[in-house]
Amino acid sequence: MFIHETRVRVRYAETDQMGQMYYGRYAELFEVGRVEALRSLGFPYRRIEDDGVLLPVRDLHVRYHRPVRYDDEVIVRTAIVALPEARITFRYALIDAAGALLTEGETTLVFVDRATRRPCRAPGDLVAALAPHFP
Amino acid sequence: MFIHETRVRVRYAETDQMGQMYYGRYAELFEVGRVEALRSLGFPYRRIEDDGVLLPVRDLHVRYHRPVRYDDEVIVRTAIVALPEARITFRYALIDAAGALLTEGETTLVFVDRATRRPCRAPGDLVAALAPHFP
Amino acid sequence: MFIHETRVRVRYAETDQMGQMYYGRYAELFEVGRVEALRSLGFPYRRIEDDGVLLPVRDLHVRYHRPVRYDDEVIVRTAIVALPEARITFRYALIDAAGALLTEGETTLVFVDRATRRPCRAPGDLVAALAPHFP
Amino acid sequence: MFIHETRVRVRYAETDQMGQMYYGRYAELFEVGRVEALRSLGFPYRRIEDDGVLLPVRDLHVRYHRPVRYDDEVIVRTAIVALPEARITFRYALIDAAGALLTEGETTLVFVDRATRRPCRAPGDLVAALAPHFP
Numbered sequence: 001m002f003i004h005e006t007r008v009r010v011r012y013a014e015t016d017q018m019g020q021m022y023y024g025r026y027a028e029l030f031e032v033g034r035v036e037a038l039r040s041l042g043f044p045y046r047r048i049e050d051d052g053v054l055l056p057v058r059d060l061h062v063r064y065h066r067p068v069r070y071d072d073e074v075i076v077r078t079a080i081v082a083l084p085e086a087r088i089t090f091r092y093a094l095i096d097a098a099g100a101l102l103t104e105g106e107t108t109l110v111f112v113d114r115a116t117r118r119p120c121r122a123p124g125d126l127v128a129a130l131a132p133h134f135p
Numbered sequence: 136m137f138i139h140e141t142r143v144r145v146r147y148a149e150t151d152q153m154g155q156m157y158y159g160r161y162a163e164l165f166e167v168g169r170v171e172a173l174r175s176l177g178f179p180y181r182r183i184e185d186d187g188v189l190l191p192v193r194d195l196h197v198r199y200h201r202p203v204r205y206d207d208e209v210i211v212r213t214a215i216v217a218l219p220e221a222r223i224t225f226r227y228a229l230i231d232a233a234g235a236l237l238t239e240g241e242t243t244l245v246f247v248d249r250a251t252r253r254p255c256r257a258p259g260d261l262v263a264a265l266a267p268h269f270p
Numbered sequence: 271m272f273i274h275e276t277r278v279r280v281r282y283a284e285t286d287q288m289g290q291m292y293y294g295r296y297a298e299l300f301e302v303g304r305v306e307a308l309r310s311l312g313f314p315y316r317r318i319e320d321d322g323v324l325l326p327v328r329d330l331h332v333r334y335h336r337p338v339r340y341d342d343e344v345i346v347r348t349a350i351v352a353l354p355e356a357r358i359t360f361r362y363a364l365i366d367a368a369g370a371l372l373t374e375g376e377t378t379l380v381f382v383d384r385a386t387r388r389p390c391r392a393p394g395d396l397v398a399a400l401a402p403h404f405p
Numbered sequence: 406m407f408i409h410e411t412r413v414r415v416r417y418a419e420t421d422q423m424g425q426m427y428y429g430r431y432a433e434l435f436e437v438g439r440v441e442a443l444r445s446l447g448f449p450y451r452r453i454e455d456d457g458v459l460l461p462v463r464d465l466h467v468r469y470h471r472p473v474r475y476d477d478e479v480i481v482r483t484a485i486v487a488l489p490e491a492r493i494t495f496r497y498a499l500i501d502a503a504g505a506l507l508t509e510g511e512t513t514l515v516f517v518d519r520a521t522r523r524p525c526r527a528p529g530d531l532v533a534a535l536a537p538h539f540p
Contacts, residue, residue, distance in 0.1 A: 012440070012450070013294055013433045015287040017340055022283050023192040023242075024166070027159025028418045035417070035476075045417070046476040057158040060197040067191070070287055071440075071451040107158075147305070147315070148298045148429055150422040152475055157418050163283045170282070170341075180282070181341040205422055206305075206316040293462040293512075294432025301429070327428040330467040337461070377428075 002080040002133040004037035010072045020067035026094070027060065029068075030105050033076035034090045041129045052114045053123060058087065059108040066102045068094060074102065083134050084122035086111060137215040137268040139172035145207045155202035161229070162195065164203075165240050168211035169225045176264045187249045188258060193222065194243040201237045203229060209237065218269050219257035221246060272350040272403040274307035280342045290337035296364070297330065299338075300375050303346035304360045311399045322384045323393060328357065329378040336372045338364060344372065353404050354392035356381060407485040407538040409442035415477045425472035431499070432465065434473075435510050438481035439495045446534045457519045458528060463492065464513040471507045473499060479507065488539050489527035491516060 008029050016022040035045045048055065068074055075095040082089060087110050094103040113120040143164050151157040170180045183190065203209055210230040217224060222245050229238040248255040278299050286292040305315045318325065338344055345365040352359060357380050364373040383390040413434050421427040440450045453460065473479055480500040487494060492515050499508040518525040 009437075011433055012286055012436055013292050016282055017285040017287060017289045018189055018191060019287045020191070022162075023195060024159050024162025024283055027157075027162070028416055031159070031417055032414075044476060054153055056153060056155070056199070056202070058199055060158060060195070060199075062195040064191070064193055064195075071449060144302075146298055147301055147421055148427050151417055152420040152422060152424045154422045159418055163281055166282055167279075179341060206314060288459055288461060290461070292432075293465060294429050294436070297427075297429025297432070324423055326423060326425070326469070326472070328469055330428060330465070330469075332465040334461070334463055334465075 002037070002041070002130060003077065004033070004040050005075055005077050006033060006036040008032050008074055008076055010068055010070055010074060012070055015070045020069055023062070023064065026062055026064075026068070026103055026105065029074065029076050029094060030078075030090070030092045030107060033078035033092050034107070036076075037078040037080065037090070041126070043126050043129065048123065048126075049114065051123065053120065054112040054114050054117075055088070055109045056112060057107050058110050059106075061106045063104045065104065066100065068102050072096060080130065080133075083127060083130055084111070086119055086121060088122060137172070137176070137265060138212065139168070139175050140210055140212050141168060141171040143167050143209050143211055145203055145205055145209060147205055150205045155204055158197070158199065161197055161199075161203070161238055161240065164209065164211050164229060165213075165225070165227045165242060168213035168227050169242070171211075172213040172215065172225070176261070178261050178264065183258065183261070184249065186258065188255065189247045189249050189252075190223070190244040191247060192242050193245050194241075196241045198239040200239065201231075201235065203237050207231060215265060215268075218262060218265055219246070221254055221256060223257060272307070272311070272400060273347065274303075274310050275345055275347050276303060276306040278302050278344055278346055280338055280340055280344060282340055285340045290339055293332070293334065296332055296334075296338070296373055296375065299344065299346050299364060300348075300360070300362045300377060303348035303362050304377070306346075307348040307350065307360070308396075311396070313396050313399065318393065318396075319384065321393065323390065324382040324384050324387075325358070325379040326382060327377050328380050329376075331376045333374040335374065336366075336370065338372050342366060350400065350403075353397060353400055354381070356389055356391060358392060407442070407446070407535060408482065409438070409445050410480055410482050411438060411441040413437050413479050413481055415473055415475055415479060417475055420475045425474055428467070428469065431467055431469075431473070431508055431510065434479065434481055434499060435483075435495070435497045435512060438483035438497050439512070441481075442483040442485065442495070446531070448531050448534065453528065453531075454519065456528065458525065459517040459519050459522075460493070460514040461517060462512050463515050464511075466511045468509040470509065471501075471505065473507050477501060485535060485538075488532060488535055489516070491524055491526060493527060
């Protein structure tokens with residue numbers, strides 16, 4: 001398993017009139033989590049796209065345990081739970097400064113050839129970079 | 136079961152550079168779907184809040200089958216699958232003009248007392264309005 | 271001058287914890303206004319893009335007079351104030367059900383060739399469709 | 406004059422199908438800029454609200470010079486140009502890694518009493534913290 005952590009400050013734009021983060025905006029924190037996880041492996045998502053591979057999301061699940069609030073600095077813990085083949089699954093935990101679990105999430109993304117828009121396999125060098133984490 | 140349909144036009148703001156709706160924005164279409172479903176029952180969500188009850192989302196699931204694209208006019212079909220007690224579950228299907236299923240979703244929301252922020256039961260008149268649909 | 275009106279219902283997603291529409295989201299209402307104005311002239315923006323012309327925004331001005339609130343059904347009044355050449359300027363007024371002016375805005379967009387990403391002139395048929403409104 | 410700089414990484418969520426940041430999302434970068442400027446002065450915006458003062462935006466102006474693109478790490482340079490009284494004006498410049506000016510912006514916000522929702526004067530300690538920068 002590969003685990004990466006990054007921190008994100010909650011914007012006013014992300015709140016709603018209930019006084020907490022709007023439920024649809026958590027997807028952006030997950031995006032930041034997986035993009036930074038990939039960057040830490042040497043694969044900025046922008047480069048993956050430039051190399052001709054897109055990664056649309058196929059499945060999203062969010063479990064909202066406690067509200068995320070304005071100006072909180074949230075830890076986004078991102079895990080890649082298996083070596084990617086045609087798909088890659090990320091699991092997320094949002095954690096507050098006191099260590100409390102705020103939110104859990106999971107996304108499955110599919111590798112798609114940018115030119116043909118058809119499914120393809122995970123880039124070989126990404127799989128190679130992840131392999132040592134799945135002995 | 137109670138089913139309601141409404142239509143939403145996809146905004147440019149909702150697209151991303153992949154040329155389709157950003158995966159986090161589907162949550163807004165689901166919001167429109169359930170708000171209009173409640174309105175059709177005589178319960179504008181604004182009035183529920185004014186009456187002292189909030190409805191935060193506890194759980195979200197989205198399955199992205201086919202891309203939703205800019206300027207598409209999408210049918211949001213919203214179903215309430217059981218009489219609400221402490222929670223209410225909505226299921227969604229996004230459908231294009233040709234009748235193709237684009238996206239499926241589900242949200243579970245909890246009834247919360249606005250003053251105490253503690254869980255409460257579904258408003259009695261909302262349950263009464265739904266009851267005829269669950270004979 | 272060419273004037274067009276459309277109606278937009280404010281989403282919960284668009285509110286912030288101040289209890290009104292987040293200041294950055296008004297840009298989306300303006301987008302809806304100008305897109306529907308162009309559609310009413312026979313020029314869905316999607317078709318303009320398909321014909322090889324992009325319309326990035328060059329300049330935005332918003333004056334927030336009164337808060338736009340959740341679930342309000344707002345009238346978006348959009349005006350095209352001059353025949354477009356290399357640019358097109360839209361003026362917006364958001365108006366509530368009682369006729370009160372909530373917000374004023376203005377955007378200037380530039381015509382850009384999609385292939386070269388260089389400035390170009392307004393499509394001739396769009397200018398022709400607008401000409402009768404600028405006698 | 407008081408000037409502060411912070412850095413923001415552009416999210417995929419912020420792009421549109423033109424392949425650049427959606428014009429309404431720049432307002433969020435400006436929000437980050439002014440919030441971090443205030444924090445650096447010892448006034449987290451959250452604390453200003455907790456102290457009973459809201460800061461709704463009255464006026465926004467954005468000039469889009471060059472596109473802001475996905476994954477760019479943009480410098481947000483925020484300036485407070487005068488000692489606040491009933492209003493506070495921020496000017497923004499978005500600057501890329503090579504030092505090029507991408508975007509200019511300006512917002513004017515009004516101080517509002519949270520309880521009465523009526524205009525009020527800038528908190529005295531905020532004015533005091535800014536005073537040394539306006540000799």
